[in-house]
Amino acid sequence: MKIFLVVLAMFVTALISANAAALNLFACEPEWGALAQELGGDRLSIYVATNAMQDPHQVQARPSLLAQARRANLMVCSGAELEAAWLPVVLRQAGNAAIQPGRSGYFEAASYVQRLGVATLLNRAAGDIHASGNPHIQTDPRNIARIAAALAQRLAEVDPANAEFYQTRYRDFATRWEVAIARWEKQATPLRGVVVVAHHSYFVYLDNWLGLKTVAQLEPKPGVQPTSAHLAGVQELLQRQPARMILRAPYNSERPSEWLSERAKIPAVMLPGTVGGSDQAKDLFGLFDDTVQRLLAALK
Amino acid sequence: MFHYKLSVAALALFSGAVVAAEVAVGSDDQRLQMFEQRLERFENELSVKVPASSANAFNPAIALILSGLYTNLSQSPEGYRIGGFALPEDSETGPGSRGFSLGESELVISSNIDPYLFGNLALVLTPEGEMELEEGYIQTIALSHGLSVKAGRLFSGIGYLNVQHPHAWDFVDAPLAYQTLLGGQYGDDGVQLKWLAPTETFVEIGVEAMRGSGFPASERDKNGSGAAAFFAHFGGDVGISNSWRAGLSMLSSVAQGREVSDVDLVDAEVTNSFSGDSRLWVADFVWKYAPSGNAAYSNFKLQGEYLHRNESGELTYDVGGSDNTAAYDAKQSGWYLQGIYQFMPSWRVGLRGERLNVGTLEYGANSANMAAPGFNPSKQSVMVDYRPSEFSRIRLQFTQDKSRQDLTDNQAFLQYHVSLGAHGGHQF
Numbered sequence: 115m116k117i118f119l120v121v122l123a124m125f126v127t128a129l130i131s132a133n134a135a136a137l138n139l140f141a142c143e144p145e146w147g148a149l150a151q152e153l154g155g156d157r158l159s160i161y162v163a164t165n166a167m168q169d170p171h172q173v174q175a176r177p178s179l180l181a182q183a184r185r186a187n188l189m190v191c192s193g194a195e196l197e198a199a200w201l202p203v204v205l206r207q208a209g210n211a212a213i214q215p216g217r218s219g220y221f222e223a224a225s226y227v228q229r230l231g232v233a234t235l236l237n238r239a240a241g242d243i244h245a246s247g248n249p250h251i252q253t254d255p256r257n258i259a260r261i262a263a264a265l266a267q268r269l270a271e272v273d274p275a276n277a278e279f280y281q282t283r284y285r286d287f288a289t290r291w292e293v294a295i296a297r298w299e300k301q302a303t304p305l306r307g308v309v310v311v312a313h314h315s316y317f318v319y320l321d322n323w324l325g326l327k328t329v330a331q332l333e334p335k336p337g338v339q340p341t342s343a344h345l346a347g348v349q350e351l352l353q354r355q356p357a358r359m360i361l362r363a364p365y366n367s368e369r370p371s372e373w374l375s376e377r378a379k380i381p382a383v384m385l386p387g388t389v390g391g392s393d394q395a396k397d398l399f400g401l402f403d404d405t406v407q408r409l410l411a412a413l414k
Numbered sequence: 415m416f417h418y419k420l421s422v423a424a425l426a427l428f429s430g431a432v433v434a435a436e437v438a439v440g441s442d443d444q445r446l447q448m449f450e451q452r453l454e455r456f457e458n459e460l461s462v463k464v465p466a467s468s469a470n471a472f473n474p475a476i477a478l479i480l481s482g483l484y485t486n487l488s489q490s491p492e493g494y495r496i497g498g499f500a501l502p503e504d505s506e507t508g509p510g511s512r513g514f515s516l517g518e519s520e521l522v523i524s525s526n527i528d529p530y531l532f533g534n535l536a537l538v539l540t541p542e543g544e545m546e547l548e549e550g551y552i553q554t555i556a557l558s559h560g561l562s563v564k565a566g567r568l569f570s571g572i573g574y575l576n577v578q579h580p581h582a583w584d585f586v587d588a589p590l591a592y593q594t595l596l597g598g599q600y601g602d603d604g605v606q607l608k609w610l611a612p613t614e615t616f617v618e619i620g621v622e623a624m625r626g627s628g629f630p631a632s633e634r635d636k637n638g639s640g641a642a643a644f645f646a647h648f649g650g651d652v653g654i655s656n657s658w659r660a661g662l663s664m665l666s667s668v669a670q671g672r673e674v675s676d677v678d679l680v681d682a683e684v685t686n687s688f689s690g691d692s693r694l695w696v697a698d699f700v701w702k703y704a705p706s707g708n709a710a711y712s713n714f715k716l717q718g719e720y721l722h723r724n725e726s727g728e729l730t731y732d733v734g735g736s737d738n739t740a741a742y743d744a745k746q747s748g749w750y751l752q753g754i755y756q757f758m759p760s761w762r763v764g765l766r767g768e769r770l771n772v773g774t775l776e777y778g779a780n781s782a783n784m785a786a787p788g789f790n791p792s793k794q795s796v797m798v799d800y801r802p803s804e805f806s807r808i809r810l811q812f813t814q815d816k817s818r819q820d821l822t823d824n825q826a827f828l829q830y831h832v833s834l835g836a837h838g839g840h841q842f
Contacts, residue, residue: 165654167706174709176657176702176842177616177649184560184610198837206532206553209560209610216529238805238834338803339759365708367759 137273140182140213142191142201143170145252146223146265148389148398150190152287153266157276161186166391169365170196170249171337175203183208186219188272190265193222194229196249218271224249226264227257230318241335252388254319255295255402262287294399298406299324305409309355311348311380313340313362313371316387320405329355332362332370340370352378359412363387381412474525474533475836479581481517482830485510489823496817497787498772499594499746500674500686502629507593509815509825516541517829520548520581524836530556536579548579549601560610569601571608571620571645572663573719574698576600578841584715584754586811586827589768590793591721591748595694597629600665602641616649616659624667630692630723631667641667649842654707659842660699667692669725673733678783684735686784688742690727696720700842711759718751731780740779747771760802766795770817791817806832 136159141147147162154160161182164173170192183189183204191197205214212219229247251257266284270277306325310317313332321328330351334344352374360371360382368382375382385405386395394404487509494508501507518541524534536549551566569577575592576599588598604624611617626640627633634640643666649659672688697720704713722745729742750768757763775786793816799809808830815823 165707167654168708169710172708172710174702174842176651177647177659178614178651178657180610180618181614181616181650185612185614203841206555207562207608207610209557209562209608211556211558214529214555238803241803365710367711 137188137269137276138182138186140186140189142189142197143252144389144391145258145398145401146190146192148401149258149262149265150269152398153262153280153283154269154276155279155283157273157279158269166364166386166388166395171199173197173200175200175207179204180207183213184210186210186213188219188221188268189213190221190223192224192249192251194224194246194249194251195244196224218268221265221268223257223261223265224251226260227251227254230322231315241333241337248315248318250316250387251319253317253405254323255291255298255398256323257319258398259288259291259295262291290399294402298402301410302406304413305406308359308409308413309357311352311357311360311374313360313366316363316366317361317385320385324406324409326409328361329357332360332374345370345374349374349377352380356380359383359409361385364391383408383412385409474523477522477524477836478834479520479522479579480830480832480834481519481581483510483515483517483586484828485512485515486826487512487823488825489818489821494818495675495677496590496594496770496791497677497789497819498775499770499791500676501594501597502673503675503685505593505597505629507598509587509813509823517831518580520579522836526555527552530554560612562608562610564606564608565604567601567603568606569599570622570624570643570665571606571647572600572643572665572694573645573696573721574659574661574700574717575719576696581831581833582841584717584752584762584764585766585795585797586809586829587813589719589748589750589766590770590791590817591719591750591768594770595630595721595723595746595748596665600628600630600643602626602628602631604639604641614650616647618645618647620645626667629672630665630669630694630725632669632672634668634670641665655705656701656703657842658699658701661697663696663698665692665694665696667694669727676784678732679785684732684783687730687733688725688727689730690725690742692723692725694721694723696722702842709756711756713756715754716752717754718749720747720749722747729777729780729784731777731783736783738780738783740777742778742780743776744773746773746775760800762799762801764795764797764799766793766797768793787819789819793817804837805834806830 136157139150139158139160141150141160141162143164144162144166147160150158150160163179164170191201214220231248233245262284266280269280302324307327309327309329311330312328315331315336330348332340334341357380359380360374362371362384364384364387371382385408386392386401389395389397389401392404395401491508491511519539521537527533532553532555534549534551538546538548540546547567549568551564551568553564554562571577592598602624604622606620606622608618608620622643623639624641631641645661645663647659647661651657669692670689673685676684676686678684700717702715725744727742728739730737730739748770750766752764752766754762754764770791772786772790777784793813795811795813797809797811799807801807811827813825815825
């Protein structure tokens with residue numbers, strides 16, 4: 115009986131302390147964790163569910179995600195079906211009313227940007243396409259700016275006591291971000307109109323921002339692994355329409371792009387894609403600094 | 415000369431006006447741009463309440479799973495039974511029929527019902543053209559404090575494999591321990607209450623009250639529930655590359671005249687009837703490894719379960735024949751251990767070993783007719799599967815089945831599974 119009481123007391127203490135902590139923010143992807151860090155600083159306790167090395171389409175609803183979603187006050191996710199494989203399962207099993215879609219505790223970043231690549235023909239014969247458009251919205255910093263405004267507003271809504279704090283930090287971030295965007299755009303002028311090949315349709319928004327032109331993808335269909343027949347086809351295409359480089363995300367295997375790089379004699383470039391995707395991409399600023407630098411280096 | 419000067423002045427004046435006009439246009443453009451930006455910001459603010467995606471507009475999500483099988487068996491599956499583990503007549507055990515056969519087609523319809531409930535229906539169409547209701551439940555989504563309630567027909571949360579639909583299995587067939595001690599899979603009509611602890615480590619505790627209409631329970635003419643289950647699951651991550659889950663579950667059920675088909679000491683087929691208590695314990699664990707947590711290229715899964723069942727009560731030997739009732743007590747168990755390795759994208763190999771322990775079977779006064787066979791069934795399987803995409807899979811499996819005494823059945827299966835429509839979630 116005594117042991118039981120001790121265990122119960124420990125349990126209650128754990129419960130109370132869990133509730134008393136800072137606002138628990140569950141970021142589905144590292145870029146949203148980094149953005150929340152910019153806006154919320156130490157007022158937030160941030161859990162990042164996935165890392166840059168993980169294929170975001172292939173994540174499982176592992177036990178730790180359930181445990182963290184149970185504790186979360188705010189979920190910040192890309193949306194546009196990027197997390198379709200695991201997030202619905204997590205939301206349903208978390209026993210947490212606050213984070214259900216439609217509630218203020220559920221923030222879908224893709225809602226706040228103009229999505230590209232919205233499929234007009236919805237047929238799985240076209241591969242793993244997303245009905246609501248390409249979900250890799252974080253590769254354009256102008257999207258980050260829009261999402262930052264919306265997220266600051268949402269943080270204030272979920273945690274009104276710190277509303278002013280979030281707003282101040284947002285204004286500071288937005289100013290620095292505007293300056294940085296101008297800098298990146300200036301640096302990236304030589305990239306305008308540059309023809310590239312991409313492993314997966316990951317950099318659609320980056321293309322749109324910097325004016326890169328993707329002429330081919332290493333995946334025959336989105337989400338389908340590159341085949342040697344398809345790669346040979348891409349190589350042939352490049353003879354007619356030369357490209358300057360081959361882009362891939364950190365979670366893509368380097369083998370297909372290395373194979374093509376050797377034959378087409380153009381550099382294979384790994385872009386960080388998200389925060390943590392490279393040593394330099396420690397935060398959002400580092401992410402785009404590094405992205406632009408890697409692209410420019412490949413152009414030389 | 416003067417004329418010339420005048421015309422230069424006029425030209426200068428004119429071009430000046432043009433420049434000025436251009437400046438004016440420029441500032442108008444800027445104003446327009448600013449206006450547009452403001453409008454965009456306003457629109458963004460408006461779109462706050464509009465979700466970007468839902469699986470469909472208002473229709474429920476519909477997923478259809480089709481499967482087919484080719485089976486090659488070295489022994490006839492006729493009269494297949496596992497000695498010492500008697501099961502009801504209609505239970506699905508054994509390797510199935512020889513040759514081509516259509517697997518079960520499954521139709522899953524699910525959706526959020528309102529802000530409070532989620533509904534799910536899983537219909538199974540058997541190759542014979544019969545329709546079975548595998549699952550049909552509602553589940554709360556808006557309870558807080560980690561609580562959720564499920565009601566309707568559902569697969570019990572005991573063990574690891576029990577909640578998974580057959581198309582999610584890594585092998586063609588369920589482990590022997592599930593086939594014999596649970597009659598395949600335990601699903602029933604009832605209510606489940608689950609609580610997720612507010613801890614960083616995953617701790618989930620659940621209780622269930624079930625009708626108790628199917629094996630190991632049996633239909634009875636009483637109010638209340640005929641089966642109750644309790645389960646606790648724990649889990650977490652180790653670094654970014656490993657994650658795990660372990661659990662302990664118990665299913666307690668009451669059988670009243672549960673009829674099973676068995677063979678007696680003179681090898682005659684008899685129907686026996688059991689009334690009493692059945693208590694099943696399950697210990698399960700699963701360990702998953704993927705380099706940097708990226709399961710897309712290679713990953714490994716190790717999974718095992720141990721099931722132990724105690725039954726005590728009365729057994730009526732040869733119902734409709736000698737009808738001899740005597741005390742009955744059984745302690746039986748079984749386990750399986752399997753490893754699945756994805757060595758390159760789309761390709762996986764798997765190995766499964768399993769064994770049943772016939773344990774102690776005490777027939778009391780019926781021991782003149784019934785006895786436990788002195789034989790522990792075992793089975794070894796190896797499989798390789800290929801997934802051209804996330805929505806299709808083809809699998810080849812070889813099995814050496816020693817579940818029947820003095821009989822080794824070498825089995826080969828070729829199976830496909832495809833899923834159409836809504837993308838199901840990736841269960842851990």
